[in-house]
Amino acid sequence: MEEEPRTTAVADRQSPRRLLETSTVFEGKVWDVLRETFTLNDNGESITREFIQHPGAVAILAMDEKERVLLIRQYRHPVRMDLWEIPTGLLDMDGEDFVDAAARELAEEADVTADTWHVLADLFLSPGSSSEALRIYLAQGVTEVPHEERHTRTHEEAEIELAWVPLQDAVDAVLGGRIHSPSAAAAVLAAAAAKLAGYSSLRPADSPWPEHPSQHGTWPSGPVLRA
Template sequence: MSEGHILKCEPIYQGRVIQVALETVELPNGAQVELEIVHHPGGAAAVALDEQDRVCLLRQFRHASQGWLWELPAGRIDPGETPFDTASRELSEEAGLQAADWTNLGMMHSSPGIFTEVIHLWLARGLTSLPHEHEHGEVIEIHWLPLGQALDWCHDGTITDSKTLIGLYRASALIKSAVEMLAEDPGC
């Protein structure tokens, strides 16, 4: 089977961030379907860990979610910006931090049935504080939690934001793997 392709694309809405289109698509099995697709430029998020393995989490008010969410510092990729540039900029703007060490944690699709957004995840270490100011439309509290507690919050449902769940799980797995490698090779 080949990949599906767009037969017809009818723009429905063009906003500041997203575009919504009604797309007629031929799927790899030959079936034709009409889909409402939300086009988004993508985003990036940073799992910022300090020397005590505390993670920087934002408690942020989100109108669309009808309340407060626990999230990683993250944001939309601006035109001409790389995902890494976005992660670095958002860490600075939202958490007042810059990182000396960055590790790519891969990407994720936030809601692939209707949304083109891809979020790139990074582990940020070697942190230093910067002066910062939140944007007018942001209501954010900055918190530092032990990574273990943040992972417990992932398990018990306190953290529900998908990029935050995936970022924390991937960062934890990477750290665990590094610790196991050191334990196996004590000569390092």
């Protein structure tokens, strides 16, 4: 009888390589572009790549007691579209706790708070061109922020529209190609999968997040040349 093939645990892993040189080739209002030269192994050829240096972000799928999820519609200029998304914000405040940042963004962009938080998914949104790490939370036990305490939204956020959508309808919108935001799509599909286990499989909100840049160790084998 043939042996059953062994099941390999599927998990990404940290894989630092020898960094030879790094320089900033563009400084932007929100993020910079880096050029780095590295080798895959000690005897390997040097490789140069350019990518966006990103502070990371958090996103929130708020869910009410009827299992409706909160979607927001916002204009995104690079794609020239109004997209249905979930509240999302940059981690650009030094030392801010990840969950605190998520709670702040939920209140500012969607006018709600939540008393129960879990990690829904961790993503790299475009790992070939950006260092952006995104943590998506499931926020339950939601309450509206009083009108007099609501954040004044500006620029594109001033046009935000809110909609509470049944979870299955949101899943259908993703699978039907009507929702294009990667954070919203991942959150909705992850929530639908988690629902099958009564959300008991989700990680605590304060679970470690070693993939976020602030948690990275140093590069092995120096020196690193900075232009």
